[in-house]
Amino acid sequence: MAEVKLFGFWASPFTIRVLWALKLKQVAFDECVEEDLVNYSSTLLQYSHAQKRTPILFHQGRPIAESLVILEYIDETWKQKALLPQDTYDRAKARFWAKFVDDKCMPTIMSVITKKGEDQQRAAKEAQQNLKILEGGLERKPFFGGDTINIVDIAAGSMWCCVRAVEVHIGINLVDAEDMSLLNSWFQSFIDLPIIKERAPLWDAILEHKEGLQKMLMALST
CATH class of the missing domain: 3.40.30.10 (Glutaredoxin)
Structure with a gap:
């Protein structure tokens, strides 16, 4: 191997x-x-x-x-271009926010995709609340890593396709440009980085997949 x-x-x-x-x-x-x-x-x-x-x-x-x-x-x-801060307190904060993405943000976003009606609206509200909390982790910096991206940017940036799929296919805006202006700007700045774009899947293909995933998961839940 x-x-x-x-x-x-x-x-x-x-x-x-x-x-x-x-x-x-x-x-x-x-x-x-x-x-x-x-x-x-x-x-x-x-x-x-x-x-x-x-x-x-x-x-x-x-x-x-x-x-x-x-x-x-x-x-x-591989030590080059560290993903975690050197300072122990900052490392702890980065681990907290990365885990927050996986434990709180991701599950509620997926619930919006799989649920219907009032349950879907409740899931959307919870997802929006979690994303608003996540926005606080930016602390008005360009990236979660400050001037450079770190493990939190990578973890949170991977939600972008799911957030956009909910907006396009379900019609629910999870990241409001006014209420979450910092997070909205961060999302766009992160995804527009050439090194990130290079390894991101094609947008049209992602949306097509998310639509198919929604149908499959909803069918399994009925």
């Missing part, structure tokens, strides 16, 4: 963030091995431990699972 190999899914926010980190660190790796989310490969089933999901990063034949864990592993292994 190659020194660095990634197993993931092209439209997954969690896979996308790992691709961004590898690109930012200029780590040489084989192109991402695409997983079928219905029929996982034997490699993923063997090494993804209890989660049985993407992504999985192999480094020198050893597997690392869970995207935030993978991001920290990448940062500790």
Whole structure:
């Protein structure tokens, strides 16, 4: 097996963030091995431990699972262009906000995609509240990392496709340009970075996938 190999899914926010980190660190790796989310490969089933999901990063034949864990592993292994601050307090804050993205923001955004009617409206309100809290983590800086992007920018930036899919296909604006002007500006600045655009999937393809994902998840929940 190659020194660095990634197993993931092209439209997954969690896979996308790992691709961004590898690109930012200029780590040489084989192109991402695409997983079928219905029929996982034997490699993923063997090494993804209890989660049985993407992504999985192999480094020198050893597997690392869970995207935030993978991001920290990448940062500790390849020191150039640090994703976590050197100051211990700032590192703790960065870990808090990255975990907030995964524990609070992501689940409520996905609930908006899968729910209907009043349940969907409640989920949207909760998602908006969480995103407003996340905006506070910017502290009026250009990026969560200050003048450069860090692990929080990568984690939160991977939500962009889901936020836009909710807006386009469901008609609910989760990040209001007036009420969340800082977060809205940050989203656009982050996605417009050339190094981020280079490893982001095509927008039309992402939207098409999110529409199909919504239909599939809603069918399974009925």
